[in-house]
Amino acid sequence: MHMIQTWSPGYIDDTELGVQGPRYKIIPFIEKEMKERSQGLDSLIFDIDEQISHLVHEIEDKIDDWTNQIDDRIDELRKRSIMFTSERENALWKKERDWSLGLVVGDIEENLTQWIMDEKYIFLYGGNDIKWVREFTSKLREVSYKTRQCMELIYVAKNEKVRARIVVEKMSHVLQSPYDAWRFWTRLQSALVSRINYLNASNWYGDECDDEIAKGFKKLLGYECKGKTMKEWALLSKEQNVAVCGHGTKMLRVINEFKSWKEDLAFKSFDQAFKDYYNKTLHTSSSSNCHSCCAFEYPITLKRIPTKEKCPECFHDMQKLVTFTCYHGDN
Incomplete structure (x- = not known):
């Protein structure tokens, strides 16, 4: 499955x-x-x-x-679904060597295909705080106007109240229905399981696994997992390339401080300048108060689950819990 x-x-x-x-x-x-x-x-x-x-x-x-x-x-x-075999799975993963927007969205959102072809900057974002969403979308429009860069925003998080406000206020694109949001995150979970199976078969997966694709899936899933304390996040991509994916407060700070890095656009692309300034904010004292972190769930069906896991946002060791979830007999 x-x-x-x-x-x-x-x-x-x-x-x-x-x-x-x-x-x-x-x-x-x-x-x-x-x-x-x-x-x-x-x-x-x-x-x-x-x-x-x-x-x-x-x-x-x-x-x-x-x-x-x-x-x-x-x-x-x-x-008869015989195409979905472990051998076929390994063959498909051998074609995918980089963490990319295509791996993130699959065939969920049709607009993305055209945006990628049009070479637009694409922001996927999520959050439970409507005030942050308003400020994030408003400030990003200002930066887009000032830089004359084509940018598209799409809200992909699960919060239905926020999604409804975005639609009413026409702040950005959203996934079309609650099912599409469920499908997006379920597919990401499945893609991580598939990637781990491939890495296990290749003897590459373990506690110290540094696989870029697995780390990318974990980071996104950690933003929307039950138990997480992070309220908002955003991902910036140019064509298929994921430039930066991180904490919403820090992403908004980069946008608000556009004057501090706009001169870099004379010799850098927008995504590279954005990424460089974002990385710079990670080492400043003013961003040290952002302690909102991720949670992460492994399905018990995996053959091997790591004994320890580092938070994809703050890189500290995460606490390991065992959760029993009632599913009422559903498959």
Whole structure:
């Protein structure tokens, strides 16, 4: 199930799963070969060209029938979910080497595909404080106007009250429905499980695992997990590249202090300048009062769960708890 949640049908049903190459490329070659072999026979067998044409059409039909049979067998395999195997999972992860916006959103939000193609700066954000949301979206619009950079914002958190206010006040884009929000976070959880399975199979996962993709999933999931104390967060991406993902208070501070780093835009891209100033705020005394941190849950179905985990926000060791959750018999 975690593979079905992680990989869209388009990802699984790629062009590698089928008969490759132009179907009729071989037909002209066969026809040419047969005519060369029967050269001069037209004076004895007047319908030789028709016979060759008939033979070529028979071969063409047999190739079509064989190709269709293969495609039908592949469709049957898809219907029985045999595509979702550990071997297939490993093959898919070998194609994904970097933490990217595509891995974060999958096929959840259609607008993102166009925004990426348009090379816009994309902010995903979440929070339970509507005042922070208002200030964050307002200040970001000001920066966008001043820098003349195309920026898109989308609220992806689970808080329905905040989401409703954003829609009413037209502050930014939101996921279309509560189901879309559930799907977004469920898919992220499944993607992390899938990534851990891959790392386990490769003997790369453990307490000291430094995998960029797994760390990225954990950080986002830690922002919205039950038990977390962080109220708001934001992620900045340019095309597929995730530039920075962090605490909402610090992200807002970077925006509010735009005058302090706007000169950097003369020789840096917006995302790089933003990232550099954000990292700078992590080491200043004025940001030391931001102690809101993450919580994180591992599904018990994992073969191996680390004995210790560091907070993706403050990097201190996290407290380990065992939670029993009633699910009322639901699958």
